[in-house]
Structures are given as structure tokens and as C-alpha cells.
Amino acid sequence: xxxxxxxxxxxxxxxxxxxxxxxxxxxxxxxxxxxxxxxxxxxxxxxxxxxxxxxxxxxxxxxxxxxxxxxxxxxxxxxxxxxxxxxxxxxxxxxxxxxxxxxxxxxxxxxxxxxxxxxxxxxxxxxxxxxxxxxxxxxxxxxxxxxxxxxxxxxxxxxxxxxxxxxxxxxxxxxxxxxxxxxxxxxxxxxxxxxxxxxxxxxxxxxxxxxxxxxxxxxxxxxxxxxxxxxxxxxxxxxxxxxxxxxxxxxxxxxxxxxxxxxxxxxxxxxxxxxxxxxxxxxxxxxxxxxxxxxxxxxxxxxxxxxxxxxxxxxxxxxxxxxxxxxxxxxxxxxxxxxxxxxxxxxxxxxxxxxxxxxxxxxxxxxxxxxxxxxxxxxxxxxxxxxxxxxxxxxxxxxxxxxxxxxxxxxxxxxxxxxxxx
RNA sequence: GUGGCCGUAGCUCAGCUGGCAGAGCGUCAGGUUGUGGCCCUGAAUGUCGCGGGUUCGAAUCCCGUCGGUCACCCCA
Numbered sequence: 001x002x003x004x005x006x007x008x009x010x011x012x013x014x015x016x017x018x019x020x021x022x023x024x025x026x027x028x029x030x031x032x033x034x035x036x037x038x039x040x041x042x043x044x045x046x047x048x049x050x051x052x053x054x055x056x057x058x059x060x061x062x063x064x065x066x067x068x069x070x071x072x073x074x075x076x077x078x079x080x081x082x083x084x085x086x087x088x089x090x091x092x093x094x095x096x097x098x099x100x101x102x103x104x105x106x107x108x109x110x111x112x113x114x115x116x117x118x119x120x121x122x123x124x125x126x127x128x129x130x131x132x133x134x135x136x137x138x139x140x141x142x143x144x145x146x147x148x149x150x151x152x153x154x155x156x157x158x159x160x161x162x163x164x165x166x167x168x169x170x171x172x173x174x175x176x177x178x179x180x181x182x183x184x185x186x187x188x189x190x191x192x193x194x195x196x197x198x199x200x201x202x203x204x205x206x207x208x209x210x211x212x213x214x215x216x217x218x219x220x221x222x223x224x225x226x227x228x229x230x231x232x233x234x235x236x237x238x239x240x241x242x243x244x245x246x247x248x249x250x251x252x253x254x255x256x257x258x259x260x261x262x263x264x265x266x267x268x269x270x271x272x273x274x275x276x277x278x279x280x281x282x283x284x285x286x287x288x289x290x291x292x293x294x295x296x297x298x299x300x301x302x303x304x305x306x307x308x309x310x311x312x313x314x315x316x317x318x319x320x321x322x323x324x325x326x327x328x329x330x331x332x333x334x335x336x337x338x339x340x341x342x343x344x345x346x347x348x349x350x351x352x353x354x355x356x357x358x359x360x361x362x363x364x365x366x367x368x369x370x371x372x373x374x375x376x377x378x379x380x381x382x383x384x385x386x387x388x389x390x391x392x393x394x395x396x397x398x399x400x401x402x403x404x405x406x407x408x409x410x411x412x413x414x415x416x417x418x419x420x421x422x
Numbered sequence: 423g424u425g426g427c428c429g430u431a432g433c434u435c436a437g438c439u440g441g442c443a444g445a446g447c448g449u450c451a452g453g454u455u456g457u458g459g460c461c462c463u464g465a466a467u468g469u470c471g472c473g474g475g476u477u478c479g480a481a482u483c484c485c486g487u488c489g490g491u492c493a494c495c496c497c498a
Contacts, residue, residue, distance in 0.1 A: 062496050118492060127498060280498060304498030332456050367458040
């Protein structure tokens with residue numbers, strides 16, 4: 001705090017030991033659940049040609065226009081830090097041609113958007129996402145949503161709300177927007193200032209305005225799906241029927257809009273009450289993208305890891321008092337210090353995490369250090385123990401201590417082993 | 423990109439009608455010459471975010487800047 005030298009860039013955060021453990025555990029759980037659905041991991045570059053995002057997300061979207069970290073490299077190429085994960089995966093899928101026709105891929109990694117930071121919004125943030133490649137089929141969309149919900153419940157989140165809607169087909173998008181604008185036009189003067197601006201810039205955004213006056217007007221306007229083709233409506237109905245069969249609680253939400261241009265048909269968003277203004281934990285949808293002559297179709301979603309952690313912290317706060325599987329060695333005297341150095345190595349060769357104070361300090365100070373490190377056990381050694389060839393083993397949680405020999409020490413500590421040998 | 427609030431010890435913050443830089447927690451040491459968490463005693467620790475201005479004198483007032491935070495916007 002004293003100096004800028006210690007601070008990361010605006011909107012970027014260091015992730016330290018207490019949180020990193022929870023992140024790693026969440027990632028491990030995600031990998032397990034993805035495997036259940038036949039999803040394999042992919043890691044695409046963080047840096048891509050800017051053009052990739054402009055073409056796939058849409059050149060007029062806010063993400064591309066206002067939020068992308070775009071710059072020229074030394075060769076004058078226009079590059080960008082990826083603002084989301086789908087475009088890179090699609091580029092990969094297109095490069096594989098028919099070999100990736102029905103690929104199921106998931107990714108975990110950092111994304112970048114140059115926005116003003118706030119609760120649940122960083123400039124570098126992290127997403128876990130999945131893409132199920134394949135032609136439009138309501139069952140595929142339902143399966144993607146089922147996977148999405150499975151992930152969140154696997155992490156222990158129970159208060160999520162899943163809302164679903166359709167974006168219609170790309171060829172009818174312009175017609176939907178102008179029809180909607182036409183219905184809104186008579187009420188123009190009653191709309192809030194922001195919405196009057198939205199009518200020109202991005203008319204569908206009027207739908208999620210929080211202003212009560214605007215919401216009252218929207219109540220008299222038919223849902224967005226009414227402006228769509230019969231085919232688009234039937235597709236959404238099919239997806240919902242599948243989800244009902246899977247007994248997944250979802251809400252049909254005619255006002256749900258998603259900002260990326262590549263979406264068509266099904267879109268959904270998952271919110272959580274703990275999150276404040278940025279309450280979307282995750283979002284997804286069906287998409288179609290063109291790469292040269294190749295079209296890539298699929299359905300996918302992304303989860304914001306920071307937001308999941310916020311929600312998780314509220315639903316089930318981390319237990320910071322819990323002791324770690326760690327043995328702390330305490331020495332009384334110089335000879336014991338040298339002996340303990342050897343014991344450290346022995347313990348580690350037996351897959352036991354072990355530490356000690358490396359300089360000579362009071363026994364009391366060493367106990368305090370062990371407690372502060374949340375060690376579960378200490379082994380105390382002084383002249384008497386070394387002479388008798390024993391170890392004083394103390395359980396820090398219960399306070400019990402006992403003199404044991406080497407084989408017994410290993411037996412007592414065996415439950416703490418980090419990797420069981422086979 | 424726009425706006426509100428904030429920036430003082432490792433952490434949480436007080437001090438802000440200008441006049442010696444503080445408290446609690448934590449850390450370290452001792453009380454107990456071999457036992458953590460509780461208690462008692464003592465000690466160490468600061469470019470008062472940074473730069474400039476006003477003043478005899480600025481943590482305090484003014485301007486700028488950087489950062490944090492919340493909201494708008496947008497999204498995960």
C-alpha cells in the first residue's frame with residue numbers, strides 16, 4: 001500500500017495462498033465434471049489477431065469497441081488480448097475441419113477487458129467455459145445447460161437462477177429489432193434518458209433497463225419471441241421441454257438479451273443473489289461462426305471464476321482455522337537442530353509435508369510458528385529424545401503428546417501423506 | 423469512458439476547526455532457562471499513496487496525479 005511499485009496494474013489482482021487453494025479445488029472439480037460429459041481440455045493462446053474477435057463477437061459490440069486490449073506488435077500486426085474464450089476455440093475447431101465436427105472442449109484461463117473495475121469485475125478476469133460443437137439441435141442446447149448447472153452445483157452453489165431465452169436466427173435479427181423499436185416508438189417520451197439513447201444505439205438493451213417507468217411500458221409490449229419466426233420459437237420450446245424432462249429448474253425470460261453477435265437461438269444467463277450489480281455468474285448460448293469457407297456451429301457457456309468465488313464465499317464461507325497436513329519440527333539445542341534437518345528429509349521422502357524454523361529460537365517461539373503455519377502436528381526433539389532415540393509427537397489440535405519411536409512416528413503420521421504410493 | 427466515497431504501521435482504522443504521527447490487532451522478546459491458542463509486561467515497525475501549491479509551520483487546506491471501492495455502462 002505504501003508504494004505503486006507494490007501494486008499490480010489497475011483491475012489486475014494478485015491471487016495469494018488462501019484463495020488460490022479454493023481456485024485450484026474449483027478447477028479440479030470442474031475437470032471432473034467436464035469429463036462426465038465427454039469434454040476435453042483445450043488451451044488456446046491469450047494473444048490473438050484482433051480481427052478474430054472483431055469478426056466473431058461483432059465489430060459494433062461494446063466488448064470489441066470499448067473494452068478490448070488491442071495494440072500493434074513490432075510487425076504492425078493488429079493484436080488483442082482475448083476478451084473471451086469462445087472465439088479462440090472456434091478458430092481451433094475451424095482449423096481442424098471435419099476432424100472436430102463433434103468436438104467437446106473446455107477451457108480455463110484469463111480473459112482481458114479494459115473496463116473500469118468494480119465488484120465482480122476485473123480487467124484480468126478468469127473464465128471456465130465449454131463448447132459443444134455441432135449443428136443446432138435442441139437436445140444439445142439442453143445438455144449444455146445441464147452441464148452448466150452441474151458445474152455450479154458441483155461447486156456447492158445452490159442459490160443460482162437460470163434464465164433462458166432465444167435470440168432468433170441471424171437473418172431475422174434486423175427485422176426483430178426494427179419491429180421491437182416500432183412498438184416502443186409511441187412510448188418514446190415516457191422512457192428514461194438512457195433508454196431513449198438505447199433506442200438508437202442498441203434497442204434490445206431497453207429490455208433490461210431497471211427503471212420502473214420503462215419496465216411498465218415493456219409490460220404492454222409482447223415478448224421478444226413474438227417477433228421471431230415460428231421455427232425459432234419452436235426451437236426454444238423444444239429446448240425447454242428437454243430441460244423439464246431433466247428436471248432442471250429454469251425460467252423462461254423474454255427480456256434476456258446477450259450482447260455478443262455470434263449468438264443465435266438459445267441464450268441463457270445464470271445469476272446469483274450475492275453478487276451486487278454484476279450479478280451474472282455465467283452465460284451461454286448457441287452460436288454460428290464463419291472462418292474462411294468453414295462454418296463452425298455449437299453451443300457453449302462461460303463461468304466467471306471471480307464471481308463464483310464471491311458467491312461461494314457467501315454460501316459457504318471458507319474455514320480458515322482448519323489445520324493443514326503439515327508436520328512442524330521443533331529443536332531444543334544445536335544438536336537437535338541438525339538432527340531435525342535430516343528428519344525433514346526423511347519425512348518428505350515418506351510423502352509428508354514438513355517444515356521447521358531454520359535458526360535457533362526458543363521452543364515457545366517455535367511452537368508459535370507451528371501454530372501460525374496451521375500445522376497439524378509438531379515433533380519436539382532435544383538432548384533427551386536424541387539420547388533415547390525417540391520423538392515427542394504432539395497433535396496441535398487435541399494437545400495430546402507422546403514419545404514414540406521411528407516406526408511408530410511414521411504410523412501415526414501416515415494419514416497425512418500427500419500421495420499414497422501404490 | 424462518467425460519477426460518489428476512500429488512501430495514515432503488516433492488517434483494521436482514529437487523528438482532518440493547520441502546531442511533537444496514534445490505538446487495537448498482528449509481529450518479536452520476556453513472565454514459564456523444553457510446549458502453541460488464554461493472560462500479563464515490554465519492544466520494534468511509518469517516503470501519512472505520489473507530485474506540486476498556500477503557510478513561520480501541512481497527515482490536516484487547495485490543485486493535479488496514481489490507486490482502491492461502489493454505481494452507471496457493459497458483461498463472466
